[in-house]
Amino acid sequence: MTNKIWAYIDQFKGEALPSSWETIGAGLTLAESLGGGVTAVVFGENIKGVAEEAFQYGADEVIVADDPTLGDYRAEAYTTLLAKLAADSAPDVILFPTTTRGREVSGMAAVDLNTGVLVDVTALEVVDGVVVATRPIYAGKLLAKVQCSAKPQLITLRGRAFAKPVEDATRSGTPITVPAALTEDEISVKVVDYATVSGGVSLADAAVIVSGGRGVSNNPKLTPPGDLDEAGQEIWKAQQGFKLVGDLAAALGGAVGASRAAVDAGYIPYSNQVGQTGKVVAPDMYVACGISGAIQHLAGMRTSKMIVAINKDPDAPIFKLARFGVVGDLFEILPPLVEAMKARLGK
Protein backbone atom coordinates (compact mmCIF):
# COMPACT_ATOMS: atom_id res chain seq x y z
CA MET A 1 0.00 0.00 0.00
CA THR A 2 2.72 2.40 -0.98
CA ASN A 3 0.76 4.30 -3.62
CA LYS A 4 -0.05 7.83 -2.55
CA ILE A 5 -3.25 8.04 -4.60
CA TRP A 6 -6.26 5.94 -3.69
CA ALA A 7 -9.50 5.48 -5.61
CA TYR A 8 -12.60 4.51 -3.65
CA ILE A 9 -14.81 2.15 -5.64
CA ASP A 10 -18.51 2.47 -4.79
CA GLN A 11 -20.44 -0.76 -5.34
CA PHE A 12 -23.96 -2.01 -4.69
CA LYS A 13 -24.59 -5.74 -4.31
CA GLY A 14 -21.37 -6.64 -6.05
CA GLU A 15 -21.67 -4.20 -8.96
CA ALA A 16 -19.55 -1.07 -9.17
CA LEU A 17 -21.30 2.18 -9.99
CA PRO A 18 -20.00 3.35 -13.39
CA SER A 19 -18.62 6.62 -12.01
CA SER A 20 -16.33 4.64 -9.67
CA TRP A 21 -13.99 3.85 -12.57
CA GLU A 22 -13.61 7.54 -13.32
CA THR A 23 -11.76 7.87 -9.99
CA ILE A 24 -9.11 5.44 -11.24
CA GLY A 25 -8.76 7.43 -14.47
CA ALA A 26 -8.43 10.73 -12.63
CA GLY A 27 -6.03 9.10 -10.15
CA LEU A 28 -3.76 7.87 -12.95
CA THR A 29 -3.65 11.41 -14.38
CA LEU A 30 -2.70 12.83 -10.96
CA ALA A 31 -0.06 10.11 -10.60
CA GLU A 32 1.69 11.46 -13.71
CA SER A 33 2.46 14.63 -11.69
CA LEU A 34 2.68 13.22 -8.18
CA GLY A 35 4.40 9.91 -8.95
CA GLY A 36 3.54 6.35 -7.95
CA GLY A 37 0.49 4.39 -8.96
CA VAL A 38 -3.14 4.16 -7.98
CA THR A 39 -4.56 1.91 -5.28
CA ALA A 40 -8.25 1.04 -5.58
CA VAL A 41 -10.21 0.38 -2.39
CA VAL A 42 -13.32 -1.81 -2.44
CA PHE A 43 -15.55 -2.71 0.53
CA GLY A 44 -18.51 -5.10 0.44
CA GLU A 45 -19.44 -8.75 0.38
CA ASN A 46 -18.78 -11.11 -2.54
CA ILE A 47 -16.92 -8.41 -4.44
CA LYS A 48 -14.17 -10.46 -6.06
CA GLY A 49 -15.50 -9.42 -9.46
CA VAL A 50 -15.30 -5.72 -8.60
CA ALA A 51 -11.67 -6.12 -7.51
CA GLU A 52 -10.84 -7.84 -10.81
CA GLU A 53 -12.52 -5.05 -12.73
CA ALA A 54 -10.52 -2.46 -10.78
CA PHE A 55 -7.31 -3.99 -12.11
CA GLN A 56 -8.77 -4.01 -15.63
CA TYR A 57 -9.63 -0.32 -15.35
CA GLY A 58 -6.02 0.49 -14.49
CA ALA A 59 -5.53 0.16 -10.72
CA ASP A 60 -1.96 -0.83 -9.83
CA GLU A 61 -3.06 -2.31 -6.53
CA VAL A 62 -6.45 -3.20 -5.06
CA ILE A 63 -7.34 -3.33 -1.35
CA VAL A 64 -10.39 -5.47 -0.65
CA ALA A 65 -12.43 -5.88 2.52
CA ASP A 66 -14.93 -8.66 1.81
CA ASP A 67 -17.07 -9.32 4.87
CA PRO A 68 -20.74 -9.99 5.76
CA THR A 69 -20.79 -6.84 7.94
CA LEU A 70 -19.94 -4.82 4.83
CA GLY A 71 -22.59 -6.44 2.59
CA ASP A 72 -25.05 -3.65 3.25
CA TYR A 73 -23.45 -0.24 3.10
CA ARG A 74 -23.46 1.33 6.56
CA ALA A 75 -21.66 4.64 6.90
CA GLU A 76 -20.11 3.81 10.28
CA ALA A 77 -18.61 0.51 9.18
CA TYR A 78 -17.24 1.84 5.89
CA THR A 79 -15.90 5.09 7.38
CA THR A 80 -14.17 3.42 10.31
CA LEU A 81 -12.43 0.96 8.01
CA LEU A 82 -11.37 3.53 5.44
CA ALA A 83 -10.07 5.91 8.10
CA LYS A 84 -8.11 3.10 9.74
CA LEU A 85 -6.50 2.06 6.45
CA ALA A 86 -5.69 5.66 5.56
CA ALA A 87 -4.24 6.37 9.00
CA ASP A 88 -1.98 3.31 8.66
CA SER A 89 -0.82 3.86 5.07
CA ALA A 90 -0.98 7.67 4.84
CA PRO A 91 -2.06 8.24 1.23
CA ASP A 92 -1.87 11.84 -0.02
CA VAL A 93 -5.12 11.80 -1.97
CA ILE A 94 -8.28 9.66 -1.86
CA LEU A 95 -10.67 10.10 -4.79
CA PHE A 96 -14.34 9.13 -4.45
CA PRO A 97 -17.25 9.21 -6.90
CA THR A 98 -19.88 11.77 -5.83
CA THR A 99 -22.50 9.11 -5.19
CA THR A 100 -24.72 9.13 -2.10
CA ARG A 101 -22.30 6.72 -0.42
CA GLY A 102 -19.11 8.37 -1.71
CA ARG A 103 -20.22 11.77 -0.45
CA GLU A 104 -21.11 10.41 2.97
CA VAL A 105 -18.03 8.25 3.55
CA SER A 106 -15.66 11.00 2.39
CA GLY A 107 -17.30 13.59 4.64
CA MET A 108 -17.22 11.36 7.69
CA ALA A 109 -13.69 10.12 7.01
CA ALA A 110 -12.58 13.77 6.88
CA VAL A 111 -13.74 14.09 10.50
CA ASP A 112 -11.89 10.93 11.59
CA LEU A 113 -8.71 11.87 9.73
CA ASN A 114 -8.84 15.53 10.76
CA THR A 115 -8.60 16.67 7.18
CA GLY A 116 -10.90 18.31 4.63
CA VAL A 117 -13.11 17.10 1.82
CA LEU A 118 -13.60 18.73 -1.59
CA VAL A 119 -16.98 17.68 -2.92
CA ASP A 120 -18.38 17.25 -6.44
CA VAL A 121 -15.22 18.33 -8.20
CA THR A 122 -15.24 18.80 -11.99
CA ALA A 123 -11.53 19.45 -12.67
CA LEU A 124 -8.19 18.70 -11.00
CA GLU A 125 -4.76 20.22 -11.51
CA VAL A 126 -1.45 19.95 -9.68
CA VAL A 127 0.14 23.31 -8.86
CA ASP A 128 3.56 23.18 -7.17
CA GLY A 129 2.85 19.68 -5.94
CA VAL A 130 -0.53 20.65 -4.47
CA VAL A 131 -3.81 19.32 -5.86
CA VAL A 132 -6.15 22.19 -6.75
CA ALA A 133 -9.75 21.26 -7.51
CA THR A 134 -12.47 23.16 -9.34
CA ARG A 135 -16.01 22.70 -8.16
CA PRO A 136 -19.33 24.29 -9.08
CA ILE A 137 -21.11 26.22 -6.32
CA TYR A 138 -24.62 27.68 -6.33
CA ALA A 139 -25.62 24.80 -8.63
CA GLY A 140 -22.96 25.80 -11.15
CA LYS A 141 -23.85 29.48 -11.35
CA LEU A 142 -20.26 30.02 -10.13
CA LEU A 143 -17.08 27.95 -9.97
CA ALA A 144 -14.66 27.81 -7.05
CA LYS A 145 -11.05 26.65 -6.90
CA VAL A 146 -10.49 24.77 -3.67
CA GLN A 147 -7.57 23.07 -2.02
CA CYS A 148 -6.90 21.20 1.17
CA SER A 149 -3.74 21.78 3.22
CA ALA A 150 -4.08 18.60 5.31
CA LYS A 151 -3.53 15.02 4.18
CA PRO A 152 -5.03 12.87 2.95
CA GLN A 153 -6.85 15.25 0.64
CA LEU A 154 -10.31 13.71 0.23
CA ILE A 155 -11.90 14.60 -3.09
CA THR A 156 -15.21 13.46 -4.58
CA LEU A 157 -15.49 13.64 -8.36
CA ARG A 158 -18.66 14.60 -10.16
CA GLY A 159 -19.94 11.75 -12.31
CA ARG A 160 -19.02 12.07 -16.01
CA ALA A 161 -16.67 15.03 -15.39
CA PHE A 162 -13.63 12.75 -15.75
CA ALA A 163 -13.10 10.19 -18.49
CA LYS A 164 -13.66 6.54 -17.69
CA PRO A 165 -10.43 4.65 -18.38
CA VAL A 166 -10.43 2.08 -21.17
CA GLU A 167 -10.94 -1.41 -19.78
CA ASP A 168 -8.04 -3.75 -20.47
CA ALA A 169 -9.15 -7.37 -20.04
CA THR A 170 -5.54 -8.57 -20.01
CA ARG A 171 -4.69 -6.67 -16.82
CA SER A 172 -4.99 -8.57 -13.56
CA GLY A 173 -3.49 -8.77 -10.10
CA THR A 174 -3.87 -10.18 -6.64
CA PRO A 175 -5.86 -7.96 -4.27
CA ILE A 176 -4.60 -7.19 -0.77
CA THR A 177 -7.31 -8.39 1.58
CA VAL A 178 -8.00 -6.61 4.85
CA PRO A 179 -10.50 -7.42 7.61
CA ALA A 180 -13.52 -5.29 8.56
CA ALA A 181 -12.89 -2.75 11.32
CA LEU A 182 -16.15 -3.19 13.27
CA THR A 183 -18.12 -6.26 14.34
CA GLU A 184 -21.87 -6.40 13.68
CA ASP A 185 -22.54 -5.59 17.35
CA GLU A 186 -20.56 -2.37 17.02
CA ILE A 187 -22.64 -1.08 14.09
CA SER A 188 -25.69 0.86 15.30
CA VAL A 189 -27.57 1.08 11.98
CA LYS A 190 -29.37 -2.01 10.65
CA VAL A 191 -30.69 -2.35 7.11
CA VAL A 192 -34.27 -3.65 7.16
CA ASP A 193 -35.21 -3.69 3.49
CA TYR A 194 -34.59 -2.41 -0.01
CA ALA A 195 -37.06 -1.26 -2.60
CA THR A 196 -34.74 -1.09 -5.55
CA VAL A 197 -35.82 0.45 -8.80
CA SER A 198 -34.93 -2.00 -11.51
CA GLY A 199 -33.94 -1.04 -15.02
CA GLY A 200 -33.85 2.52 -16.26
CA VAL A 201 -30.79 4.72 -16.49
CA SER A 202 -29.95 6.93 -13.51
CA LEU A 203 -29.82 10.67 -14.15
CA ALA A 204 -26.25 10.92 -12.82
CA ASP A 205 -24.86 8.35 -15.26
CA ALA A 206 -27.06 9.11 -18.26
CA ALA A 207 -25.40 10.19 -21.51
CA VAL A 208 -28.78 11.44 -22.71
CA ILE A 209 -31.58 12.97 -20.65
CA VAL A 210 -35.03 13.80 -21.97
CA SER A 211 -36.95 16.05 -19.58
CA GLY A 212 -40.54 17.16 -19.38
CA GLY A 213 -42.01 20.26 -17.79
CA ARG A 214 -45.39 21.65 -16.98
CA GLY A 215 -46.15 21.66 -20.71
CA VAL A 216 -46.47 17.88 -20.90
CA SER A 217 -49.97 18.05 -19.39
CA ASN A 218 -51.35 20.44 -22.00
CA ASN A 219 -52.30 18.10 -24.83
CA PRO A 220 -55.71 19.43 -25.88
CA LYS A 221 -56.42 16.36 -28.02
CA LEU A 222 -56.60 13.94 -25.08
CA THR A 223 -59.83 13.10 -23.31
CA PRO A 224 -59.17 11.84 -19.77
CA PRO A 225 -61.39 9.13 -18.24
CA GLY A 226 -64.61 10.75 -17.03
CA ASP A 227 -64.44 9.43 -13.47
CA LEU A 228 -61.43 11.62 -12.58
CA ASP A 229 -61.73 15.01 -10.90
CA GLU A 230 -60.02 18.05 -12.39
CA ALA A 231 -56.69 17.47 -10.63
CA GLY A 232 -56.79 13.79 -11.53
CA GLN A 233 -57.44 14.65 -15.18
CA GLU A 234 -54.42 16.97 -15.26
CA ILE A 235 -52.16 14.27 -13.81
CA TRP A 236 -53.57 11.67 -16.20
CA LYS A 237 -52.81 13.99 -19.14
CA ALA A 238 -49.31 14.68 -17.76
CA GLN A 239 -48.64 10.96 -17.49
CA GLN A 240 -49.59 10.50 -21.16
CA GLY A 241 -47.19 13.34 -21.95
CA PHE A 242 -44.39 11.78 -19.91
CA LYS A 243 -44.95 8.53 -21.84
CA LEU A 244 -43.86 10.41 -24.97
CA VAL A 245 -40.87 11.85 -23.09
CA GLY A 246 -40.04 8.32 -21.92
CA ASP A 247 -40.36 6.94 -25.47
CA LEU A 248 -37.72 9.38 -26.70
CA ALA A 249 -35.48 8.65 -23.71
CA ALA A 250 -35.79 4.92 -24.40
CA ALA A 251 -35.01 5.40 -28.12
CA LEU A 252 -31.85 7.32 -27.15
CA GLY A 253 -30.87 4.96 -24.31
CA GLY A 254 -31.28 7.82 -21.87
CA ALA A 255 -32.99 8.78 -18.62
CA VAL A 256 -36.15 10.78 -17.94
CA GLY A 257 -35.84 14.10 -16.14
CA ALA A 258 -38.35 16.76 -15.11
CA SER A 259 -38.62 20.38 -14.13
CA ARG A 260 -39.55 21.39 -10.62
CA ALA A 261 -42.93 22.59 -11.89
CA ALA A 262 -43.73 19.09 -13.16
CA VAL A 263 -42.59 17.48 -9.89
CA ASP A 264 -44.48 19.96 -7.69
CA ALA A 265 -47.62 19.39 -9.77
CA GLY A 266 -47.37 15.69 -8.95
CA TYR A 267 -46.71 14.50 -12.52
CA ILE A 268 -43.53 12.57 -11.70
CA PRO A 269 -41.46 11.70 -8.58
CA TYR A 270 -38.89 14.06 -7.10
CA SER A 271 -36.08 11.63 -7.95
CA ASN A 272 -36.49 12.78 -11.57
CA GLN A 273 -36.12 16.49 -10.80
CA VAL A 274 -33.31 18.34 -12.57
CA GLY A 275 -32.26 21.72 -11.23
CA GLN A 276 -30.88 23.63 -8.29
CA THR A 277 -33.13 21.84 -5.81
CA GLY A 278 -33.03 18.57 -7.73
CA LYS A 279 -30.14 16.90 -9.50
CA VAL A 280 -27.42 18.77 -11.36
CA VAL A 281 -26.66 16.89 -14.57
CA ALA A 282 -24.30 17.24 -17.53
CA PRO A 283 -25.21 14.65 -20.18
CA ASP A 284 -23.97 14.64 -23.77
CA MET A 285 -27.47 15.60 -24.91
CA TYR A 286 -30.32 17.15 -22.96
CA VAL A 287 -33.75 17.40 -24.56
CA ALA A 288 -36.13 19.82 -22.80
CA CYS A 289 -39.78 19.24 -23.67
CA GLY A 290 -42.31 21.80 -22.52
CA ILE A 291 -39.79 23.39 -20.14
CA SER A 292 -39.58 27.17 -20.29
CA GLY A 293 -36.28 27.33 -18.41
CA ALA A 294 -36.45 28.91 -14.96
CA ILE A 295 -33.01 29.97 -13.70
CA GLN A 296 -33.06 27.12 -11.15
CA HIS A 297 -33.65 24.56 -13.90
CA LEU A 298 -31.00 26.04 -16.20
CA ALA A 299 -28.47 25.89 -13.34
CA GLY A 300 -29.04 22.15 -13.15
CA MET A 301 -28.44 21.32 -16.83
CA ARG A 302 -26.55 24.20 -18.45
CA THR A 303 -23.26 22.32 -18.83
CA SER A 304 -24.87 19.60 -20.95
CA LYS A 305 -22.81 19.21 -24.13
CA MET A 306 -25.78 19.81 -26.44
CA ILE A 307 -29.24 21.02 -25.55
CA VAL A 308 -32.37 20.58 -27.66
CA ALA A 309 -35.52 22.48 -26.70
CA ILE A 310 -39.09 21.92 -27.81
CA ASN A 311 -41.47 24.59 -26.56
CA LYS A 312 -44.54 26.45 -27.76
CA ASP A 313 -43.27 29.81 -26.52
CA PRO A 314 -40.61 31.29 -28.83
CA ASP A 315 -39.45 33.57 -25.99
CA ALA A 316 -38.83 30.73 -23.52
CA PRO A 317 -35.39 31.23 -21.86
CA ILE A 318 -34.47 27.59 -22.55
CA PHE A 319 -33.89 28.46 -26.24
CA LYS A 320 -30.91 30.68 -25.30
CA LEU A 321 -29.00 27.58 -24.16
CA ALA A 322 -30.25 25.32 -26.93
CA ARG A 323 -28.18 24.26 -29.94
CA PHE A 324 -31.42 23.26 -31.69
CA GLY A 325 -34.90 24.47 -30.96
CA VAL A 326 -38.36 23.68 -32.22
CA VAL A 327 -41.07 26.23 -31.54
CA GLY A 328 -44.10 24.01 -31.57
CA ASP A 329 -46.33 21.45 -29.99
CA LEU A 330 -44.34 18.71 -28.28
CA PHE A 331 -47.24 16.27 -28.73
CA GLU A 332 -46.93 16.65 -32.51
CA ILE A 333 -43.12 16.68 -32.67
CA LEU A 334 -42.18 13.90 -30.23
CA PRO A 335 -43.88 10.88 -31.90
CA PRO A 336 -42.20 11.39 -35.31
CA LEU A 337 -38.93 12.37 -33.57
CA VAL A 338 -38.92 9.06 -31.68
CA GLU A 339 -39.34 7.16 -34.97
CA ALA A 340 -36.74 9.32 -36.76
CA MET A 341 -34.13 8.79 -34.03
CA LYS A 342 -34.83 5.05 -33.87
CA ALA A 343 -34.32 4.80 -37.65
CA ARG A 344 -31.03 6.73 -37.55
CA LEU A 345 -29.70 4.77 -34.58
CA GLY A 346 -30.66 1.47 -36.20
CA LYS A 347 -33.21 0.49 -33.57
Added chain:
Amino acid sequence: MNIVVCVKQVPDSAAQLSVEGGQISWGEAPLVINPWDEYAVEAALQKAKDLGGSVTVLSMGKESETEALKHALAMGCNEAVLVSDPALAGSDNVAAARVLAAAIAKVDDVGLVFFGKQAIDSDTGTLPAQVARVLGWPALTLVSAIDELNADGIKVERAIEEGRQVVQSGLPAVVSVIKDYGEPRYPSFMGIRKAARATIPVWALGELGIEAPSPVVAWPEVMAPPQREIATEIITGGSPAEIAATLADKIMAEKVL
Protein backbone atom coordinates in the same frame (compact mmCIF):
# COMPACT_ATOMS: atom_id res chain seq x y z
CA MET B 1 -36.97 14.12 24.12
CA ASN B 2 -36.16 17.36 22.32
CA ILE B 3 -35.32 18.01 18.69
CA VAL B 4 -32.73 20.28 17.09
CA VAL B 5 -32.98 21.41 13.48
CA CYS B 6 -30.02 23.08 11.78
CA VAL B 7 -30.63 25.73 9.12
CA LYS B 8 -28.59 28.06 6.95
CA GLN B 9 -29.23 31.46 5.43
CA VAL B 10 -28.57 31.57 1.67
CA PRO B 11 -29.32 33.84 -1.31
CA ASP B 12 -32.68 33.01 -2.92
CA SER B 13 -32.45 30.28 -5.55
CA ALA B 14 -33.60 32.75 -8.23
CA ALA B 15 -30.54 34.98 -7.58
CA GLN B 16 -28.21 35.90 -10.43
CA LEU B 17 -24.75 35.27 -9.01
CA SER B 18 -21.62 37.19 -10.01
CA VAL B 19 -18.10 37.73 -8.76
CA GLU B 20 -17.06 41.30 -8.00
CA GLY B 21 -13.54 41.98 -6.73
CA GLY B 22 -13.14 38.34 -5.76
CA GLN B 23 -16.33 38.45 -3.68
CA ILE B 24 -19.56 36.61 -4.47
CA SER B 25 -22.46 38.96 -5.16
CA TRP B 26 -26.15 38.05 -5.37
CA GLY B 27 -27.28 41.56 -6.23
CA GLU B 28 -30.61 42.54 -4.77
CA ALA B 29 -31.79 38.97 -4.27
CA PRO B 30 -33.24 38.32 -0.81
CA LEU B 31 -31.51 36.14 1.77
CA VAL B 32 -33.74 33.25 2.76
CA ILE B 33 -33.77 29.97 4.62
CA ASN B 34 -32.00 27.31 2.54
CA PRO B 35 -34.93 25.72 0.63
CA TRP B 36 -33.92 22.17 1.63
CA ASP B 37 -33.90 23.17 5.32
CA GLU B 38 -37.63 23.96 5.18
CA TYR B 39 -38.30 20.23 4.81
CA ALA B 40 -36.09 19.59 7.85
CA VAL B 41 -38.02 22.14 9.90
CA GLU B 42 -41.30 20.53 8.81
CA ALA B 43 -40.05 17.08 9.85
CA ALA B 44 -38.80 18.44 13.20
CA LEU B 45 -42.14 20.11 13.98
CA GLN B 46 -44.15 17.01 13.07
CA LYS B 47 -42.00 14.69 15.16
CA ALA B 48 -41.88 17.05 18.15
CA LYS B 49 -45.68 17.08 18.12
CA ASP B 50 -45.77 13.26 18.06
CA LEU B 51 -43.23 12.96 20.87
CA GLY B 52 -44.20 15.96 22.95
CA GLY B 53 -40.77 17.66 22.90
CA SER B 54 -39.61 21.10 21.90
CA VAL B 55 -37.76 22.15 18.74
CA THR B 56 -34.64 24.30 18.86
CA VAL B 57 -33.50 25.74 15.54
CA LEU B 58 -29.77 26.28 15.27
CA SER B 59 -27.76 28.22 12.70
CA MET B 60 -24.10 29.11 12.39
CA GLY B 61 -23.21 32.36 10.70
CA LYS B 62 -22.46 36.05 11.07
CA GLU B 63 -24.31 37.97 13.75
CA SER B 64 -26.63 39.52 11.16
CA GLU B 65 -27.64 36.16 9.66
CA THR B 66 -30.93 35.57 11.43
CA GLU B 67 -33.29 35.29 8.42
CA ALA B 68 -33.36 31.48 8.34
CA LEU B 69 -33.81 31.28 12.11
CA LYS B 70 -36.72 33.74 12.00
CA HIS B 71 -38.38 31.77 9.21
CA ALA B 72 -38.08 28.57 11.25
CA LEU B 73 -39.48 30.33 14.35
CA ALA B 74 -42.38 31.60 12.24
CA MET B 75 -43.03 28.03 11.09
CA GLY B 76 -43.38 27.04 14.74
CA CYS B 77 -40.00 26.19 16.29
CA ASN B 78 -39.87 26.88 20.03
CA GLU B 79 -36.36 28.29 20.40
CA ALA B 80 -33.72 29.71 18.08
CA VAL B 81 -29.98 30.00 18.65
CA LEU B 82 -27.36 31.61 16.46
CA VAL B 83 -23.83 30.28 16.77
CA SER B 84 -21.58 33.15 15.86
CA ASP B 85 -18.01 34.12 16.58
CA PRO B 86 -15.53 36.21 14.58
CA ALA B 87 -13.05 33.33 14.96
CA LEU B 88 -15.33 31.12 12.85
CA ALA B 89 -14.88 33.16 9.65
CA GLY B 90 -13.52 30.88 6.92
CA SER B 91 -14.63 27.64 8.59
CA ASP B 92 -14.61 24.60 6.32
CA ASN B 93 -17.21 21.87 6.60
CA VAL B 94 -15.33 19.78 9.16
CA ALA B 95 -14.83 22.87 11.34
CA ALA B 96 -18.52 23.75 11.00
CA ALA B 97 -19.45 20.18 11.97
CA ARG B 98 -17.36 20.38 15.14
CA VAL B 99 -18.92 23.70 16.14
CA LEU B 100 -22.50 22.60 15.43
CA ALA B 101 -21.92 19.35 17.31
CA ALA B 102 -20.74 21.35 20.34
CA ALA B 103 -23.85 23.54 20.12
CA ILE B 104 -26.16 20.50 19.82
CA ALA B 105 -24.50 18.99 22.89
CA LYS B 106 -25.45 22.12 24.84
CA VAL B 107 -29.19 21.63 24.20
CA ASP B 108 -30.98 19.49 26.83
CA ASP B 109 -32.10 15.93 26.12
CA VAL B 110 -31.68 15.93 22.32
CA GLY B 111 -33.02 12.77 20.66
CA LEU B 112 -32.99 13.83 17.03
CA VAL B 113 -31.16 16.38 14.91
CA PHE B 114 -32.63 17.30 11.52
CA PHE B 115 -30.82 18.81 8.55
CA GLY B 116 -31.81 19.61 4.98
CA LYS B 117 -30.06 17.55 2.31
CA GLN B 118 -27.51 20.25 1.47
CA ALA B 119 -27.17 24.03 1.25
CA ILE B 120 -27.82 25.58 -2.16
CA ASP B 121 -24.83 27.93 -1.86
CA SER B 122 -21.89 25.64 -1.09
CA ASP B 123 -23.63 22.48 -2.43
CA THR B 124 -21.42 20.30 -0.23
CA GLY B 125 -24.03 18.05 1.38
CA THR B 126 -21.62 16.43 3.83
CA LEU B 127 -22.48 18.37 7.00
CA PRO B 128 -25.28 16.14 8.40
CA ALA B 129 -23.08 13.03 8.25
CA GLN B 130 -20.09 14.95 9.61
CA VAL B 131 -22.02 16.31 12.59
CA ALA B 132 -23.23 12.77 13.32
CA ARG B 133 -19.65 11.54 13.14
CA VAL B 134 -18.39 14.17 15.58
CA LEU B 135 -21.22 13.36 18.00
CA GLY B 136 -20.73 9.61 17.53
CA TRP B 137 -24.44 9.24 16.61
CA PRO B 138 -25.91 7.31 13.66
CA ALA B 139 -26.20 9.33 10.43
CA LEU B 140 -29.47 8.66 8.59
CA THR B 141 -29.13 10.77 5.48
CA LEU B 142 -31.37 11.50 2.46
CA VAL B 143 -34.49 10.42 4.33
CA SER B 144 -37.78 10.50 2.42
CA ALA B 145 -40.02 9.08 5.17
CA ILE B 146 -39.88 8.25 8.87
CA ASP B 147 -41.76 4.98 9.27
CA GLU B 148 -41.36 4.54 13.03
CA LEU B 149 -40.13 6.72 15.86
CA ASN B 150 -40.30 6.12 19.60
CA ALA B 151 -38.06 6.46 22.63
CA ASP B 152 -36.11 3.35 21.63
CA GLY B 153 -35.34 4.09 18.05
CA ILE B 154 -36.16 5.23 14.56
CA LYS B 155 -36.88 3.52 11.24
CA VAL B 156 -36.55 5.55 8.05
CA GLU B 157 -36.58 5.23 4.28
CA ARG B 158 -33.50 6.59 2.50
CA ALA B 159 -33.21 7.53 -1.17
CA ILE B 160 -30.15 5.93 -2.77
CA GLU B 161 -29.10 5.51 -6.39
CA GLU B 162 -30.71 2.09 -6.53
CA GLY B 163 -34.07 3.11 -5.07
CA ARG B 164 -35.04 3.06 -1.41
CA GLN B 165 -33.23 1.60 1.57
CA VAL B 166 -35.09 1.07 4.86
CA VAL B 167 -32.82 1.35 7.90
CA GLN B 168 -33.25 1.58 11.65
CA SER B 169 -31.09 2.73 14.51
CA GLY B 170 -31.23 3.77 18.12
CA LEU B 171 -31.41 7.34 19.34
CA PRO B 172 -30.05 9.95 19.45
CA ALA B 173 -29.50 10.17 15.70
CA VAL B 174 -28.90 12.74 12.97
CA VAL B 175 -31.37 12.75 10.06
CA SER B 176 -31.15 14.69 6.78
CA VAL B 177 -34.42 14.93 4.88
CA ILE B 178 -35.18 15.34 1.18
CA LYS B 179 -38.09 16.89 -0.65
CA ASP B 180 -40.06 13.61 -0.73
CA TYR B 181 -40.62 14.00 3.02
CA GLY B 182 -43.50 16.35 2.30
CA GLU B 183 -44.35 19.99 1.70
CA PRO B 184 -43.16 22.36 4.43
CA ARG B 185 -45.88 24.45 6.09
CA TYR B 186 -46.14 28.19 5.54
CA PRO B 187 -45.39 30.42 8.52
CA SER B 188 -48.58 31.43 10.29
CA PHE B 189 -49.52 35.07 10.88
CA MET B 190 -49.04 34.57 14.62
CA GLY B 191 -45.74 32.82 13.97
CA ILE B 192 -44.44 35.69 11.86
CA ARG B 193 -45.35 38.17 14.61
CA LYS B 194 -43.66 36.03 17.23
CA ALA B 195 -40.52 35.64 15.11
CA ALA B 196 -40.34 39.37 14.42
CA ARG B 197 -40.32 40.10 18.16
CA ALA B 198 -37.96 37.29 19.13
CA THR B 199 -34.53 38.10 20.52
CA ILE B 200 -32.25 35.38 19.27
CA PRO B 201 -29.49 34.37 21.69
CA VAL B 202 -25.98 34.19 20.25
CA TRP B 203 -23.61 31.49 21.38
CA ALA B 204 -19.94 32.34 20.89
CA LEU B 205 -17.15 29.77 21.10
CA GLY B 206 -16.59 30.61 24.79
CA GLU B 207 -20.14 29.53 25.58
CA LEU B 208 -19.65 26.28 23.68
CA GLY B 209 -16.43 25.61 25.57
CA ILE B 210 -14.38 24.92 22.44
CA GLU B 211 -11.56 26.58 20.56
CA ALA B 212 -12.07 27.59 16.93
CA PRO B 213 -11.28 24.49 14.84
CA SER B 214 -8.56 25.25 12.27
CA PRO B 215 -9.95 25.09 8.74
CA VAL B 216 -7.80 23.19 6.21
CA VAL B 217 -9.84 23.83 3.06
CA ALA B 218 -9.07 27.13 1.30
CA TRP B 219 -10.95 28.76 -1.57
CA PRO B 220 -8.24 30.69 -3.40
CA GLU B 221 -10.51 31.75 -6.26
CA VAL B 222 -14.18 32.07 -7.15
CA MET B 223 -15.12 32.78 -10.74
CA ALA B 224 -17.99 32.94 -13.17
CA PRO B 225 -18.23 29.86 -15.36
CA PRO B 226 -16.82 30.31 -18.85
CA GLN B 227 -19.36 31.78 -21.24
CA ARG B 228 -20.43 29.31 -23.86
CA GLU B 229 -20.98 30.49 -27.40
CA ILE B 230 -24.16 28.77 -28.44
CA ALA B 231 -25.55 29.44 -31.88
CA THR B 232 -29.17 28.46 -31.54
CA GLU B 233 -30.75 27.08 -34.68
CA ILE B 234 -34.55 27.01 -34.73
CA ILE B 235 -35.88 24.24 -36.94
CA THR B 236 -38.86 25.39 -38.97
CA GLY B 237 -40.77 24.45 -42.06
CA GLY B 238 -43.07 21.66 -43.09
CA SER B 239 -45.12 19.17 -41.16
CA PRO B 240 -44.19 17.93 -37.66
CA ALA B 241 -42.80 14.78 -39.34
CA GLU B 242 -40.56 16.87 -41.59
CA ILE B 243 -39.39 19.03 -38.69
CA ALA B 244 -38.66 15.87 -36.66
CA ALA B 245 -36.68 14.37 -39.58
CA THR B 246 -34.61 17.56 -39.99
CA LEU B 247 -33.99 17.74 -36.24
CA ALA B 248 -32.94 14.08 -36.12
CA ASP B 249 -30.45 14.65 -38.99
CA LYS B 250 -28.97 17.68 -37.26
CA ILE B 251 -28.70 15.86 -33.92
CA MET B 252 -26.83 13.01 -35.63
CA ALA B 253 -24.53 15.51 -37.41
CA GLU B 254 -23.41 16.97 -34.04
CA LYS B 255 -21.91 13.54 -33.23
CA VAL B 256 -22.52 13.74 -29.49
CA LEU B 257 -24.55 10.53 -29.37
